[in-house]
Amino acid sequence: MSRPVRFTAAIAAAVIALPILAACGTDDGADGSTTPTAGPSGDAVVVYSGRSESLVGPLFAEFTAQTGIEVQARYGDTAELAAQLIEEGDRTPASVFFAQDAGALGAIAAAGLFAPLPESVATTVPVNYRATDGTWTGITGRARVIAYDAEQVSADQVPTSVFELTDPTWKGQVGIAPTNASFQSFVTAMRVAQGDEITRAWLEGLVANDVQEFEKNGLILDAVDTGQVQLGLINHYYWYEKAEEVGADAMRAQIAFTAPGDPGTLVNVAGVGIMATAANQPNAAAFIEWLLTPRTQEWFVANTFEYPLLPEVAAVDGIPPLDTLRGPDAPLAELADLPGTLLMLEEVGLL
Amino acid sequence: MSILETSPLTGEAGSQRVRERRQAPVLLLILGSVTAAVALVPLVYLIVRVWGAGIDRIIDVLWRARTAETIGTSIALVVVVTGLCLVIGIPTAWLVSRTNIPLRKTWVVLLALPLAVPSYVAAYAWIAQFPWFSGFWAAVTVLVLVSTPYIVLPTAAAFRSADPALEEVARSLGRSPLRAFLGATMPQAWPAAAAGALLVALYTLSDFGAVALFRVDAFTRVIYASYRGSFDRVGAAVLALLLVALAALLVLAERRTRGARRRWRSASGTQRQAVVVPLTGPLRVLSICWLTALTILALGVPIGSLINLMTRARAVNIDVNTLLTAALTSGWVSFMGAILAVLLALPVGIIAARYRSRSVHTIETLSYTGHALPGVVVGLSLVFFTLSVVPVAYQTVFTLAFAYAVLFLPKSIGATRSSTATVSPILEQTARTLGRGPLTAWAATTARLSAPGIAAGGLLVLLTAMKELPATLMLRPTGWDTLATEMWSRTEIAAYGEAAPYAIALIAIAALPAWLLSRAMTATEPVAMSANR
Numbered sequence: 001m002s003r004p005v006r007f008t009a010a011i012a013a014a015v016i017a018l019p020i021l022a023a024c025g026t027d028d029g030a031d032g033s034t035t036p037t038a039g040p041s042g043d044a045v046v047v048y049s050g051r052s053e054s055l056v057g058p059l060f061a062e063f064t065a066q067t068g069i070e071v072q073a074r075y076g077d078t079a080e081l082a083a084q085l086i087e088e089g090d091r092t093p094a095s096v097f098f099a100q101d102a103g104a105l106g107a108i109a110a111a112g113l114f115a116p117l118p119e120s121v122a123t124t125v126p127v128n129y130r131a132t133d134g135t136w137t138g139i140t141g142r143a144r145v146i147a148y149d150a151e152q153v154s155a156d157q158v159p160t161s162v163f164e165l166t167d168p169t170w171k172g173q174v175g176i177a178p179t180n181a182s183f184q185s186f187v188t189a190m191r192v193a194q195g196d197e198i199t200r201a202w203l204e205g206l207v208a209n210d211v212q213e214f215e216k217n218g219l220i221l222d223a224v225d226t227g228q229v230q231l232g233l234i235n236h237y238y239w240y241e242k243a244e245e246v247g248a249d250a251m252r253a254q255i256a257f258t259a260p261g262d263p264g265t266l267v268n269v270a271g272v273g274i275m276a277t278a279a280n281q282p283n284a285a286a287f288i289e290w291l292l293t294p295r296t297q298e299w300f301v302a303n304t305f306e307y308p309l310l311p312e313v314a315a316v317d318g319i320p321p322l323d324t325l326r327g328p329d330a331p332l333a334e335l336a337d338l339p340g341t342l343l344m345l346e347e348v349g350l351l
Numbered sequence: 352m353s354i355l356e357t358s359p360l361t362g363e364a365g366s367q368r369v370r371e372r373r374q375a376p377v378l379l380l381i382l383g384s385v386t387a388a389v390a391l392v393p394l395v396y397l398i399v400r401v402w403g404a405g406i407d408r409i410i411d412v413l414w415r416a417r418t419a420e421t422i423g424t425s426i427a428l429v430v431v432v433t434g435l436c437l438v439i440g441i442p443t444a445w446l447v448s449r450t451n452i453p454l455r456k457t458w459v460v461l462l463a464l465p466l467a468v469p470s471y472v473a474a475y476a477w478i479a480q481f482p483w484f485s486g487f488w489a490a491v492t493v494l495v496l497v498s499t500p501y502i503v504l505p506t507a508a509a510f511r512s513a514d515p516a517l518e519e520v521a522r523s524l525g526r527s528p529l530r531a532f533l534g535a536t537m538p539q540a541w542p543a544a545a546a547g548a549l550l551v552a553l554y555t556l557s558d559f560g561a562v563a564l565f566r567v568d569a570f571t572r573v574i575y576a577s578y579r580g581s582f583d584r585v586g587a588a589v590l591a592l593l594l595v596a597l598a599a600l601l602v603l604a605e606r607r608t609r610g611a612r613r614r615w616r617s618a619s620g621t622q623r624q625a626v627v628v629p630l631t632g633p634l635r636v637l638s639i640c641w642l643t644a645l646t647i648l649a650l651g652v653p654i655g656s657l658i659n660l661m662t663r664a665r666a667v668n669i670d671v672n673t674l675l676t677a678a679l680t681s682g683w684v685s686f687m688g689a690i691l692a693v694l695l696a697l698p699v700g701i702i703a704a705r706y707r708s709r710s711v712h713t714i715e716t717l718s719y720t721g722h723a724l725p726g727v728v729v730g731l732s733l734v735f736f737t738l739s740v741v742p743v744a745y746q747t748v749f750t751l752a753f754a755y756a757v758l759f760l761p762k763s764i765g766a767t768r769s770s771t772a773t774v775s776p777i778l779e780q781t782a783r784t785l786g787r788g789p790l791t792a793w794a795a796t797t798a799r800l801s802a803p804g805i806a807a808g809g810l811l812v813l814l815t816a817m818k819e820l821p822a823t824l825m826l827r828p829t830g831w832d833t834l835a836t837e838m839w840s841r842t843e844i845a846a847y848g849e850a851a852p853y854a855i856a857l858i859a860i861a862a863l864p865a866w867l868l869s870r871a872m873t874a875t876e877p878v879a880m881s882a883n884r
Contacts, residue, residue, distance in 0.1 A: 073829070080821065080824065080825065083584065084734055091742060091745075093745070226482045346415070351573075351576055
């Protein structure tokens with residue numbers, strides 16, 4: 001008789017325990033501004049971060065150490081966080097959105113969820129790297145590059161324009177990540193700069209040339225590094241990250257920038273905007289100001305290998321300076337027509 | 352002499368009595384409806400999203416050539432993966448439940464362990480070792496390897512508890528051993544295998560990790576692309592609704608194969624335990640090779656590849672504190688989800704096992720919807736639901752546990768249903784006639800006998816919840832990290848070496864529930880052949 005009694009008791013205990021646990025959970029996050037460990041503090045900056053914790057977590061901690069302002073970061077995939085912010089609407093607990101891609105920032109701005117940035121930060125970075133209406137600003141830059149397998153391709157054989165990639169020489173040897181936001185932004189920029197016809201013809205040329213599709217930039221780089229494909233279109237810092245992990249000497253893959261003016265050298269940004277619900281939060285503004293200080297920008301260069309967007313801060317050793325990378329003539333704020341790009345990618349069979 | 356309805360020896364008179372009561376008790380129906388309502392949250396969300404879009408937009412999405420192609424790919428994937436899992440899983444289950452294979456218990460644990468390997472980790476591990484490994488068949492391979500346990504565990508348990516008398520009768524009537532097995536024992540195990548197959552099919556339909564990494568254009572990848580690319584909630588919602596429709600078809604198909612047969616022993620006397628088939632000579636060696644090969648492919652390759660990645664990285668800082676905190680969080684939240692899932696599944700599982708009316712069918716089918724949807728859809732639907740109904744619960748542990756329960760409810764329902772179905776209702780009815788109330792009668796009879804199965808379902812939910820990523824990212828309390836999110840955070844920046852310890856920890860910790868699960872599923876010891884003859 002003891003077993004059923006014990007079983008029933010266990011179920012009963014669970015039934016009783018659940019609401020209690022639920023109540024604890026509710027206390028933790030009732031106003032969206034407390035952590036499981038800290039007490040309530042209405043002034044904390046809640047950051048929805050599309051940048052990963054291992055990258056920016058230490059940075060946020062440093063901000064708290066310097067200013068005493070608490071940061072509560074919620075990490076996620078940039079696009080999924082954007083979808084979540086749109087779903088949350090004016091009920092969002094977030095005060096700042098830190099995205100990996102200008103497209104996601106543009107989508108939040110288009111949904112009317114960003115407050116105008118305070119003047120102190122709205123125009124700090126060059127005009128190409130921020131919203132024209134002052135709703136978001138880039139923090140760091142990320143250039144598109146061609147990764148090549150140095151064992152199969154010498155540095156002077158690497159194409160200086162993405163238009164060469166449709167050449168039969170590279171048949172089956174080019175890796176791209178068509179579902180990746182960076183690639184899609186690059187295609188959008190190409191459409192803005194060169195027009196739809198040329199872009200479509202180029203994409204069709206890639207498909208006809210048996211382009212290899214990958215899910216992520218990192219996987220393209222791995223494929224180039226193992227000689228599986230000879231060339232790949234990626235963001236520049238992936239190379240530095242991998243070199244950091246396995247050692248630069250162990251890298252078979254190298255990177256090259258396309259010629260100035262070529263759409264292959266689009267510089268996208270990781271950037272931030274303040275949510276409309278946090279419009280009057282001085283700490284959110286302070287956070288963004290801090291991200292755009294020279295010291296923080298230097299930290300990004302040293303740790304994420306991205307381009308600083310403050311002109312006075314130098315980029316990683318050995319890569320061309322940002323102002324020489326004249327990419328396509330397309331300000332990031334004009335890269336809003338992502339749906340058009342997706343449709344085109346779908347029509348040529350890349351999505 | 353025992354009699355089961357599935358046997359050709361069934362006495363008709365015996366079966367009439369228990370089937371008379373076709374309508375389930377109202378209380379159970381109400382509780383079941385609550386579960387169905389909970390499981391319907393994602394579906395309601397999708398309908399709300401699609402509703403506002405206008406018919407043109409919907410037709411536009413549906414008519415794209417790509418949509419048809421995607422459906423084709425997804426169906427092919429589901430059929431091939433489920434088929435292969437059955438073909439591999441049933442003989443494997445038989446090996447570890449009905450033969451004298453050495454180290455039987457160890458094999459069962461090893462066969463359960465792949466449940467602890469998330470599909471995205473397995474896929475990444477394969478790609479890291481074999482860069483050329485890609486496409487449809489690569490995705491099939493990895494999905495089969497990670498989901499075969501869904502078939503092996505319940506089928507092994509069913510083989511174990513199957514009444515050996517039937518097979519003996521069939522043999523005594525002149526059937527060959529194989530035909531006797533197929534005719535008498537297999538039908539008793541089939542509901543368990545079919546329930547497992549349904550889980551495999553739904554898992555394949557909703558998996559994102561493997562199809563994305565192997566570049567297979569299945570539904571989930573297109574839905575994600577549509578969210579990622581343009582934050583297009585309408586297009587994604589239309590496709591997700593199609594996915595739900597496919598899932599409903601799968602549930603109906605499984606129900607058809609399950610049929611209206613009764614599975615419990617209805618004769619007097621105690622059921623003997625199954626006899627052991629002795630494997631000798633080459634057959635024994637071959638069987639061991641088979642199990643070894645399965646273990647190497649499903650566990651050895653992923654773990655080996657992770658260790659390889661870890662040693663290849665120049666510097667891996669394992670922060671023990673972070674690792675332990677994440678492990679505790681993972682275990683605790685998943686445990687809450689599992690408890691919630693078991694509680695929600697109980698009424699549905701019981702009425703699905705005992706009654707066959709339209710309302711019961713509807714409740715059961717609806718309760719399965721969450722399982723077919725990609726995590727991002729369920730995540731967004733719960734963002735929407737929580738904020739509009741109980742905003743205070745938003746991004747709390749409770750919502751996350753609730754999400755796990757919605758997502759993995761079918762695992763628990765399947766386990767509750769199949770374990771309840773094998774218990775004769777006559778026991779409970781007898782308890783009632785002896786004056787027990789409905790609940791105490793259930794607790795004293797059916798609950799006791801089905802408890803191991805129900806608990807196993809809970810463990811399965813626990814295991815799966817520990818691996819869940821997209822909904823966890825959206826719904827966890829801000830600042831909380833689980834092993835899955837920690838791992839993801841590192842793979843995002845290509846620090847695969849640093850992610851490896853988390854992946855290994857996840858597998859190691861999930862090994863405990865996997866071990867318990869394998870024990871619960873094969874609790875009874877087989878009786879040596881000699882003892883029976």
